[in-house]
Each structure stands twice: as structure tokens, then as C-alpha cells.
Amino acid sequence: MRLDLALAALTSVAVLTGAAITGDFSHGGTVPLATWLGVLLLARRRWPVLVLAGSVVVLCGFGGTDLGTPGWVWPATVAYVTVVLAGQYRWALGLGVVNIAAMTPFVPSQAWLGVEALWLALAMVGAYAYTERSRHRVTEERLAIARELHDVVAHTLAVVGIHLNVAVDTLDEDPGQAREALRLAQSVRGQAMADLRSLIGTLRAEPHPDDAPDLAELVTRTSATGLPVRLAGDLAGLPTPVALAAYRVVQEGLTNVLKHAGASAATVTVTRETAAVTVSVVDDGSGLPTAPGGHGIAGMRERVEALGGILRAGPNGYGFELTARLPL
Known part of the structure; x- marks a missing residue:
């Protein structure tokens, strides 16, 4: 639980910091987004796939509005890694594709989307390598x-x-x-x-x-x-x-x-x-x-x-x- 609390807090702080750096911070959008993403992670061990699905829904919901978001994929990094570590590789890959496809119309540039997709791929590959090494x-x-x-x-x-x-x-x-x-x-x-x-x-x-x-x-x-x-x-x-x-x-x-x-x-x-x-x-x-x-x-x-x-x-x-x- 201490680890889950730490990861939840880290995710929330990262979202708030990212929004402040990119100039997309808003009390009505960034704070609820950071809160929801953090709270969902508290259940990541018990329901990893549901937590990831919920995180993707939250990101798509806020990203499709004018409330703004500091990122379209990376804020759910911990949720993606958790699903891979749980051995649910297909769910992680499938939800990743859905996440990127749903956010494509709202990104400021294709280069930005490419960076986020690369980040997601590296995170998932790293988690998979760690799982195989442990096995x-x-x-x-x-x-x-x-x-x-x-x-x-x-x-x-x-x-x-x-x-x-x-x-x-x-x-x-x-x-x-x-x-x-x-x-x-x-x-x-x-x-x-x-x-x-x-x-x-x-x-x-x-x-x-x-x-x-x-x-x-x-x-x-x-x-x-x-x-x-x-x-x-x-x-x-x-x-x-x-x-x-x-x-x-x-x-x-x-x-x-x-x-x-x-x-x-x-x-x-x-x-x-x-x-x-x-x-x-x-x-x-x-x-x-x-x-x-x-x-x-x-x-x-x-x-x-x-x-x-x-x-x-x-x-x-x-x-x-x-x-x-x-x-x-």
C-alpha cells in the first residue's frame, strides 16, 4: 500500500508539474485529472486492467475538452506498466492503441503524438523485460x-x-x-x-x-x-x-x-x-x-x-x- 500511495502521489504531482511547464494548467481540468489518475492507482494491484481502462477513459475525457491536459498517454504510465507486470500484455497493447487513436484528433502535432507513443512503447518493453528476467x-x-x-x-x-x-x-x-x-x-x-x-x-x-x-x-x-x-x-x-x-x-x-x-x-x-x-x-x-x-x-x-x-x-x-x- 505504501508503494501504491507513493506511485499515486508521484503520478498526480507529475501531471500537475507537466501542466505547469506546458502552460496547460487549469484548476477545473488539471487538478481533477491529476486526482483521478492518482486515486485509480490505489486499486492497481487488485484490478490492473480496470485501472488502466479507467485511466484511458479519464485521459480521453479531459483531452477531448477545452480543459487541457499535459499529456495524452504518459500520465497513465504506471497503469500501463502494472498491466504488463501482471502478464496482461494484450490488454496493455490494445488499450494503448485505443488511447493513441482516441487522442489523435486533439494533439497539437503528429510529432508530439509520436513522442508519446515512443514513451509508451519504451515503458511497456522495459516492463516486459523486467518480467521475463524475474521469471x-x-x-x-x-x-x-x-x-x-x-x-x-x-x-x-x-x-x-x-x-x-x-x-x-x-x-x-x-x-x-x-x-x-x-x-x-x-x-x-x-x-x-x-x-x-x-x-x-x-x-x-x-x-x-x-x-x-x-x-x-x-x-x-x-x-x-x-x-x-x-x-x-x-x-x-x-x-x-x-x-x-x-x-x-x-x-x-x-x-x-x-x-x-x-x-x-x-x-x-x-x-x-x-x-x-x-x-x-x-x-x-x-x-x-x-x-x-x-x-x-x-x-x-x-x-x-x-x-x-x-x-x-x-x-x-x-x-x-x-x-x-x-x-x-
């Missing part, structure tokens, strides 16, 4: 959330599923091993809950620690499933966005190894250079990255490319290799 940002944020959820949930389900299978297979013959498998599954579940709480905190704009993700703990957790994983390097000291992206790449890579590769071992390598860091996950499995229809590698590629990096994934002759190079 693009929302889409990017949704994709980022989807990638985070996929990485956390997919890895957790894969690791927990393996431990549960071990527990089921050994419950009768080796209760101790079954108990250990359940304990590990519970530990992985706890880590996943912490990751989800961190993600929710980010969405709520709550402060969260900037510590580097624990890559060694991820490798240890994966190795506990029975897949030997060797780690060379760490993420300490890297910028938080780069460290998190590298961690998610390794997490998704190990998840794919567990679920699809049929590998007997895997190696995770972190290589630092002056301008970039490279992380890779290599296994000796079947060379199949994911099940058909999966989103893991596509999501990783989007994450890496968003930071200006490059992701390569494919068979390497003796298994499958996933490599991400991230600029620092």
Missing part, C-alpha cells in the same frame, strides 16, 4: 532447489537401501552385522536430515556455516556400503559455492557407482590448480552412468556450468569417469 530468475532458483534435493535424496536412498539389504540378508545368520548395517543406515539418514535442514535454512535466508563440505566423511560413508573408495585431495579452503558444487558432483558420482555401475572399487580425486579445481570420480564398473530417464548427470552439468565450469562424463575403457573442472 528466468525464478526458474533458475527452482532448478537449483531441484538439484539440491535430487543430490541429497538420491544419495541417501542409495546408501540406506544397500545397508538395509545387508541387514535383511544377515539378520538370522549374523545379527551383529545386521545391527551394524542398521546403525550405518541411521547415520546416513541423520546426515541427510542435516543436509535438508541446511537447504531449508538457505531457502529461508537463515544464516548457515560456510565450512567446506566434508568430502572424507562422504567417502567413508560410501565405503561402509562395501564399495572401496579411495580419496586423494580435499575441498578445504575453496570458495563455498565451488566447494559445494564439487561435493555434490562427487556425491552424485558415487551414487551412480552404487546404483548402476556394478563396480568393485572407485577413486575420488581433487586436483587444485592456480585458476581452477578439478574433481573426478572413476570406477571399474560397467561404464553405464545412470538408468534411462535419470536427471543426475544433467543436474550436475547445470550446476557446474552455472559456475563457468565444464563437466565430462563417459566410459574410459575400464569403467566410467566423471570429471568436473570448476574455475576459482
Whole structure:
């Protein structure tokens, strides 16, 4: 409401000032025109199209009399922009054409009308560009959330599923091993809950620690499933966005190894250079990255490319290799 009041006041003042500058000011015409245009804007959020239509009617009504008006289109700029921001592009364009056509007989010159038409076009194009940019940002944020959820949930389900299978297979013959498998599954579940709480905190704009993700703990957790994983390097000291992206790449890579590769071992390598860091996950499995229809590698590629990096994934002759190079 404060913004609406400010825009209403700004429009009214602009109309009065414009009339004073052009010499068209009159108490019987300019003041009511400025008042009506301002009052209509107070309802712009609820009824944007009706407010614009009302503004056009007011402008045409005053412009067609000898009361005078400082402008034939620009005084309704806020109303036009509001309709465009609401996504009602056809209404904005249609009422703009009606506005200009209705006022053509009353303008002092065609050049004046051309300036007002140009002003209206620039305002509408600017509002449309802002709307598209906002929509693009929302889409990017949704994709980022989807990638985070996929990485956390997919890895957790894969690791927990393996431990549960071990527990089921050994419950009768080796209760101790079954108990250990359940304990590990519970530990992985706890880590996943912490990751989800961190993600929710980010969405709520709550402060969260900037510590580097624990890559060694991820490798240890994966190795506990029975897949030997060797780690060379760490993420300490890297910028938080780069460290998190590298961690998610390794997490998704190990998840794919567990679920699809049929590998007997895997190696995770972190290589630092002056301008970039490279992380890779290599296994000796079947060379199949994911099940058909999966989103893991596509999501990783989007994450890496968003930071200006490059992701390569494919068979390497003796298994499958996933490599991400991230600029620092």
C-alpha cells in the first residue's frame, strides 16, 4: 500500500508539474485529472486492467475538452506498466492503441503524438523485460532447489537401501552385522536430515556455516556400503559455492557407482590448480552412468556450468569417469 500511495502521489504531482511547464494548467481540468489518475492507482494491484481502462477513459475525457491536459498517454504510465507486470500484455497493447487513436484528433502535432507513443512503447518493453528476467530468475532458483534435493535424496536412498539389504540378508545368520548395517543406515539418514535442514535454512535466508563440505566423511560413508573408495585431495579452503558444487558432483558420482555401475572399487580425486579445481570420480564398473530417464548427470552439468565450469562424463575403457573442472 505504501508503494501504491507513493506511485499515486508521484503520478498526480507529475501531471500537475507537466501542466505547469506546458502552460496547460487549469484548476477545473488539471487538478481533477491529476486526482483521478492518482486515486485509480490505489486499486492497481487488485484490478490492473480496470485501472488502466479507467485511466484511458479519464485521459480521453479531459483531452477531448477545452480543459487541457499535459499529456495524452504518459500520465497513465504506471497503469500501463502494472498491466504488463501482471502478464496482461494484450490488454496493455490494445488499450494503448485505443488511447493513441482516441487522442489523435486533439494533439497539437503528429510529432508530439509520436513522442508519446515512443514513451509508451519504451515503458511497456522495459516492463516486459523486467518480467521475463524475474521469471528466468525464478526458474533458475527452482532448478537449483531441484538439484539440491535430487543430490541429497538420491544419495541417501542409495546408501540406506544397500545397508538395509545387508541387514535383511544377515539378520538370522549374523545379527551383529545386521545391527551394524542398521546403525550405518541411521547415520546416513541423520546426515541427510542435516543436509535438508541446511537447504531449508538457505531457502529461508537463515544464516548457515560456510565450512567446506566434508568430502572424507562422504567417502567413508560410501565405503561402509562395501564399495572401496579411495580419496586423494580435499575441498578445504575453496570458495563455498565451488566447494559445494564439487561435493555434490562427487556425491552424485558415487551414487551412480552404487546404483548402476556394478563396480568393485572407485577413486575420488581433487586436483587444485592456480585458476581452477578439478574433481573426478572413476570406477571399474560397467561404464553405464545412470538408468534411462535419470536427471543426475544433467543436474550436475547445470550446476557446474552455472559456475563457468565444464563437466565430462563417459566410459574410459575400464569403467566410467566423471570429471568436473570448476574455475576459482
